[in-house]
Amino acid sequence: MSQSAYYVPAQSRWPIYASVALFLMAYGAAHLINGLADQGGGLGLSLLLAGTFCMAMILIGWFGNVISESRGGLYNAQMDRSFRWGMSWFIFSEIMFFAAFFGALFYVRTLAVPWLGGEGEKGVSQLLWPGFEAQWPLLTTPDMKQFPGSDGVINPWHLPLLNTAILVTSSFTLTFAHHALKLDNRPRTILWLGTTILLGVVFLLFQLSEYVEAYQELGLTLNSGIYGATFFMLTGFHGLHVTLGTLMLIIIWLRVLSGHFSPKHHFGFEATAWYWHFVDVVWIGLFIFVYVF
Amino acid sequence: MNTLTRNVECEHTEHGPARGLSRWFFTTNHKDIGTLYLWFSFLMFLTGGCMALMIRAELFQPGLQLIQPDFFNQMTTMHGLIMVFGAVMPAFVGLANWMLPLMVGAPDMALPRMNNWSFWILPFAFAMMISTLFMEGGGPNFGWTFYAPLSTTYAPPSVTFFIFAVHMMGISSIMGAINVIATILNMRAPGMTMMKLPLFVWTWLITAFLLIAVMPVLAGVVTMMLMDIHFGTSFFNAAGGGDPVLFQHIFWFFGHPEVYIMILPAFGIVSEIIPTFARKRLFGYASMVYATASIAFLSFIVWAHHMFTVGLPLMGEIFFMFATMLIAVPTGVKVFNWIATMFRGSMTFETPMLFSLAFVVLFTIGGFSGLMLAIAPADFQYHDTYFVVAHFHYVLVPGAVFAIMAGVYYWLPKWTGNYYNETLGKWHFWCSFIGVNLTFFPMHFIGLAGMPRRIPDYALQFADFNMVASIGAFIFGFSQLIFLVLVIKTIRGGDRAPAQVWDQPQGLEWTVPSPAPYHTFAEPPEVK
Ligand code: HEM
Numbered sequence A: 001m002s003q004s005a006y007y008v009p010a011q012s013r014w015p016i017y018a019s020v021a022l023f024l025m026a027y028g029a030a031h032l033i034n035g036l037a038d039q040g041g042g043l044g045l046s047l048l049l050a051g052t053f054c055m056a057m058i059l060i061g062w063f064g065n066v067i068s069e070s071r072g073g074l075y076n077a078q079m080d081r082s083f084r085w086g087m088s089w090f091i092f093s094e095i096m097f098f099a100a101f102f103g104a105l106f107y108v109r110t111l112a113v114p115w116l117g118g119e120g121e122k123g124v125s126q127l128l129w130p131g132f133e134a135q136w137p138l139l140t141t142p143d144m145k146q147f148p149g150s151d152g153v154i155n156p157w158h159l160p161l162l163n164t165a166i167l168v169t170s171s172f173t174l175t176f177a178h179h180a181l182k183l184d185n186r187p188r189t190i191l192w193l194g195t196t197i198l199l200g201v202v203f204l205l206f207q208l209s210e211y212v213e214a215y216q217e218l219g220l221t222l223n224s225g226i227y228g229a230t231f232f233m234l235t236g237f238h239g240l241h242v243t244l245g246t247l248m249l250i251i252i253w254l255r256v257l258s259g260h261f262s263p264k265h266h267f268g269f270e271a272t273a274w275y276w277h278f279v280d281v282v283w284i285g286l287f288i289f290v291y292v293f
Numbered sequence B: 001m002n003t004l005t006r007n008v009e010c011e012h013t014e015h016g017p018a019r020g021l022s023r024w025f026f027t028t029n030h031k032d033i034g035t036l037y038l039w040f041s042f043l044m045f046l047t048g049g050c051m052a053l054m055i056r057a058e059l060f061q062p063g064l065q066l067i068q069p070d071f072f073n074q075m076t077t078m079h080g081l082i083m084v085f086g087a088v089m090p091a092f093v094g095l096a097n098w099m100l101p102l103m104v105g106a107p108d109m110a111l112p113r114m115n116n117w118s119f120w121i122l123p124f125a126f127a128m129m130i131s132t133l134f135m136e137g138g139g140p141n142f143g144w145t146f147y148a149p150l151s152t153t154y155a156p157p158s159v160t161f162f163i164f165a166v167h168m169m170g171i172s173s174i175m176g177a178i179n180v181i182a183t184i185l186n187m188r189a190p191g192m193t194m195m196k197l198p199l200f201v202w203t204w205l206i207t208a209f210l211l212i213a214v215m216p217v218l219a220g221v222v223t224m225m226l227m228d229i230h231f232g233t234s235f236f237n238a239a240g241g242g243d244p245v246l247f248q249h250i251f252w253f254f255g256h257p258e259v260y261i262m263i264l265p266a267f268g269i270v271s272e273i274i275p276t277f278a279r280k281r282l283f284g285y286a287s288m289v290y291a292t293a294s295i296a297f298l299s300f301i302v303w304a305h306h307m308f309t310v311g312l313p314l315m316g317e318i319f320f321m322f323a324t325m326l327i328a329v330p331t332g333v334k335v336f337n338w339i340a341t342m343f344r345g346s347m348t349f350e351t352p353m354l355f356s357l358a359f360v361v362l363f364t365i366g367g368f369s370g371l372m373l374a375i376a377p378a379d380f381q382y383h384d385t386y387f388v389v390a391h392f393h394y395v396l397v398p399g400a401v402f403a404i405m406a407g408v409y410y411w412l413p414k415w416t417g418n419y420y421n422e423t424l425g426k427w428h429f430w431c432s433f434i435g436v437n438l439t440f441f442p443m444h445f446i447g448l449a450g451m452p453r454r455i456p457d458y459a460l461q462f463a464d465f466n467m468v469a470s471i472g473a474f475i476f477g478f479s480q481l482i483f484l485v486l487v488i489k490t491i492r493g494g495d496r497a498p499a500q501v502w503d504q505p506q507g508l509e510w511t512v513p514s515p516a517p518y519h520t521f522a523e524p525p526e527v528k
């Protein structure tokens, strides 16, 4: 195998299988959601589960191929750069996904809600909802029958602050793990990576208990109006990303255990670390703009 | 490996295409995948075209004759969605797949398996989207721009399937764009510096950036719709403190860059073709690159020119009006450069050149009508009339679609090893050219006279121009069958094309034999 040639894989069955699985997932999800109202989503649920299961198997197989090719020395430095570009641009696309939701939050806070409250002399709310007053967080919505508002919001200085500390710490522990990996110190890598995973799990548990508090004690729900909508969608998508990141870390942890990485070659580790730091940065944005201000 | 990568000319057969259908399902070869994209795009072009013909048949005369208003709305919606996401975008990705590795001297796209996945998601996504037409309550009927609350509170139940189909298309586009960027940034042959890249490569690099930046925003907006419809959120509902106008802001933050996604690669194609047939180097290469980059940058700060009439604050109207007009500057630079390239050239008029020339002229007409629409106070009059329809069809059909056709004619001999039939090509061009102008030029007038868009019936005074437009549409539609026949004939045979195909064209793609071998540039060429 010459180091100079770029590895172009031969045919592969994974992509088209993955397309079928994705289709099952999407079709199943749509069917399930449409059936929610009239309890008729059974078929959708089975399709969704089947698709998800297939997708998981396919990804394991596909990444398995990549890992064995990489360990077989088929990838040269140029291939490594392709992966780096690929992962970087993927993270950029994720940033833009969050940007859409942050943009929505800023728009309603600075424009839509004040306008509803009568600012800018647009006269809309005066006609439709006389007496509506703009405030943020929006506890009282224009139409309290349809969107019942909430009794309060999460106190940023309790769990959210703790969660901030946890995620920031986890970025550090992950960096310690990376340094240990570069020094070829496997036990320490395993230790620090394990700590990072634990912190991720604790974060998720705290986040869950916060949702329980929001729903049960504060009456803050998806249906509360625009505050609840932006709050749950932003923190919810972030939570999903932490979940995915934690899963990725667990896989990397298992790969470290079986000695897949060398001090020089460990892009799988690095890609996951990039992803984790990205999730961390998004949280800081959330903490500031969703919880504190 | 080394032994079989020695020379492209004495290609080893063990790495040739697989036999049978599995070749197309499992392939990782950029040429195969390019071919798949192009055929899929053509199929969608015909599908979306049939829907357009249904629209035009209904509009042939005033009154309701053939289809019900709700079905008419489903047709306009599906036509737009299919043409944008199914025909134009995949065609450009197909051309990118075929040509980018050849143009930068790479053995393949950077991530070949993901490349296959990007393609194969599409047939499933479109199957799902088109199937909504047969669902209870009908398919999406809220226009390709799917404004809330039409697409939320008042949408048919099939909107959920539409949302997931859009998600799938987005995944496909993002992966495709990541592949393009990685290929261009990382797979260039030694010596192929950035400022030596052919313009088609440059425009695709910038397009891919736009795609990665805005497709996630589209995913975000359809997700908000999903939540509003099924899970009680109030993003687009003022009763809960949200705002239907928020939908439009997010949609057009995606939507305006999206229209440039559909035109920048077209600029690239035309910038390849005109120098070849004018037998001169492209005038102002560097300024072309900078103009493309400026257009891409500006495309992020003009989105609200689609929303002048929703009640933006005055400062907003003014800002978006001037920012939009600024785009005319880099666009003008481009048109100037194309014309300057032809100035005193030894021109010949083969079919790719005819399509490119028509592109320059007719796209410019579309640009000018865009400039008219950009004048906020005037747009209060034009908005949601057929004038807008005329504008965007001029930039998209004789713009994007003609450029795609030009590209196919230009590179077809390279792909198949055969020349196409020039007489048939000219027939295709002239029928298309006449058809397009008959269809869309009268729309300017009926638009200015006040005929609203997306309406199955109209007042009597618009009858004549509508009839002309419908006749033109059928001419344009059926002349695409000439193209189909021509392509099939060329694949099956024809005069053998040499490596260079045209009279001394520039670029690495002309250094490999025609048809291009299954694997090219396994060892990178030297670029001086
Ligand atoms: C000089 C360049 C351009 C300018 C100044 C411009 C300006 C505008 C404006 C102001 C509108 C909104 C009209 C209205 O709804 O009232 C519009 C609509 C549109 N433009 Fe352009 N445009 C330009 C180029 C393009 C290009 C290159 C494309 C695509 C290839 C394009 C595609 C569209 C589409 C699809 C719409 C209509 C969207 C819809 O409402 O369905 N435009 N343009």
Ligand SMILES: [Cu+2]
Residues within 6 Å of the ligand: B255, B256, B259, B302, B303, B305, B306
């Ligand atoms: Cu626009």
